[in-house]
Amino acid sequence: MKTYKIVSIDDEPAIRDAFQLALEDFSQIEVYTAQNGQEGIEVCNRVCPDLIFLDLKMPVMTGDKALEIIRQTHPTTPVYIVTAFAKEYFDTLTELRDRGIKFDVAAKPLSMQQIQEIVKSVLRLPIPLTY
C-alpha cells in the first residue's frame, strides 16, 4: 500500500496539531511538520511529500519565499496555502501567480472534515479510506 506523505508548515503548534490529528487515523498517510519556511524546505527535501499545507506568515522565512524554493525542487507537488484572506497576502499571492508558481488556497479555519476532504480529493484516495 502506498504511503502518502503530507507536510504541514506552520509556526502555530495548534495548526500543526490540527493536520496531524485530522489525518492520524489514516494509515496510508504520514504527516510531517515544520515550524517555519526554512525548516519546511529541509523537511520537503528530506521527505519528498505528496501534498504540502503551507502557512504564509512565519518567522525566519515566510511561506511565499519557502514556496519559491520548494518549487525549484518540487515543481508539481500540490501545495495548499492555508491562510486567512488578508489584503497583504492577496498581493503576495498574486505575485506568485504572476510568476507562474502554482498553488491552491484554503481559508482558515479548516475543520477536520474539510482537511480530510482536501486530502482525499487531491490525492485521489479511494472512498472510503481505510482507517
Added chain:
Amino acid sequence: MKLSIRNFAQLWIIVQTSLMCLTFLFGWFYYQETEKFNQLQILNIDLEKNISNIILLSYEEMYTPSLRTQTQWNITYQSALKKINDAHALITETRYQMLIDLLASTQVNFNNIRALSNQDNKSVFLPSITSSIYLLGSNVHRIIHQEVVNHTIAKNWFIFWLMMFAICMTLIPFIAYSQIKNKALTAIITLSESTNNMIENKFLEPITSKGFREIESLGNSIEALRTNLLNEIALKSELKFEIEKRIEIEQALNNTLEKLKENQTQMLQMEKLSAIGVMVGGVAHELNNPLMGVQNYIDYSIKHTDNEKINNILNKANAEVQRMKRLVTNMLIFSRVNNNPEKTVVNLAEIADRVLNVLQGEFKKHNVQINCNIASDISVVANIDGLQQVLTNLLSNAIFAVKNVNTPQITIAATRENNNLAKIIIEDNGQGIPKTLQHKIFDPFFTTKPVGEGTGLGLSISQEILQKTGSDLKLVKSTEQGTQFCFTLNTKQESITSTGG
C-alpha cells in the same frame, strides 16, 4: 476789504478823538484870535485917547507952553509908547516900527515946538505932529480893521468847523451802528442760520460769511469744521460699509466653520469606523489560527470518545466554536468594507431577486409574506457584493423583527426619484425599534438580538457600504406598526464618475 472789529473800534476811537482834538485846536486858535482882537480893540480905544491928548497938548504947548503941559505930554507919550510896546506882539514888525516911528516923530516935533519960542515957527511943526498922530491913528485903525477881517474869517471857519463837527458826531454813531449791524450783528445771525442749515442739510452746503474779519474768520473755521465733518462722515460710512462687509465675511466664515465641523465630525465617525475596522480585522485574522486549532481538537476528541456525556459536552464546545467562526467572518466583512469596491451597472430587480432567493428558506420558516415592488427597468450603479450585503442585512433584520407577528410581512420596493436617483425601501410590520434606541442602531456591535444570534455589525456595515458610494442608509420610521428603512442609488442615466476604485 476785510475790516476787523478791532480795526473798526480803533478807527472809530481815532476818528472821534481826532475830531475832538481838532475842535479843541480850532477852538483854541479862535480863542487866541479873539483875544488878540479884543486887545487890539482896547489898544485902539486907549490910543484914541492918547492921540487926542497928544494933539491937544501939542496945541496947548504951542499956544501956552508950560511945564505941566510938557509933563502931561510926556506922560501921554510914554503911555502911548507903552501901549504900543505892549501890543508889539500883536502887530507886525513893520507896522510896529511904523507906529514907533510915527510916535517918535511926534516927540521930535514936540520937542521942536518946545524948543522954539516963536509961535509962527512953532506952528510949522504942529501939522507934522498932527499928521503923524493922525497917521498913527489911521494905522492903528487899519490894523484894527485888518484884525476885524481876520477875526471874522477865523470866526467863520470856526463856525464852519463846528457845524462839520456836529454833523460828523451825529453821523458817526449812525455809520458805526450800520457797520456794526451789517458786519457784526447780521453777519453773526447769518452765520448762525447758515450753520443751522448746514446741520440740517447734512453738511453738504458750504458756509459763507461776510462781515468783520473776526466773524469771517469764524465762518471759515466753521466751514473747515464742516469739511472735516464731511470727511469724518464719509469715513464713518466707509467704516460702516467695511464693518458690514466684515460681518458678511464673518458669517460666511462661521458657515464655513460649521460645515467644517460637520465634515470633521463625519470624517471622525468614518475614521473611527475605519480604525475599528482595521483593529477588528487584525483581531479576526489572529483568531483564525486558534479557532482552527480548537476546532480540530474538538473534532478529534469527538471522534475518539465513546462517553455520551463527554460527546455532548464536546458538541456544545463545537457549537461555540461555530459561533466564534461566524463572528470572525462578520468581523472580517466589517473590516473589509474599507476597500474601494468596483461599481457596475446592475439591474436592481435581478439583484433583489437573487437575495430574496437566498433568504427564501428563512422566509418560509417564519411564514413571512414577501412583497417585491421593483420595476424591471431600473438599473443602478452599485457594487454588486455591497448591494447584496446591504439587502441581505436589511431583509435578515426584517425577518427577525416580524418573527413573532401574526401576519409577518416584508416589503421591498423601489421608486425613481428625480432623473438620476432610485429610492429603495424595505419595510416590515414588526414591533418597531424603541425611540430611545433608534439613534444607536447604526453603531457597530450594537444589537437587540439575543446572545449568539447577532454580531451587531449588520447595520453599521450596510451604512458604511452605502456611505462609501455617496448614499446613506436611513431609518425612515419605526413605530409599533412596523419599521421602514430606505436608501438611494444612482440610476444608469448618470455617467459613472471615478468614485469607484
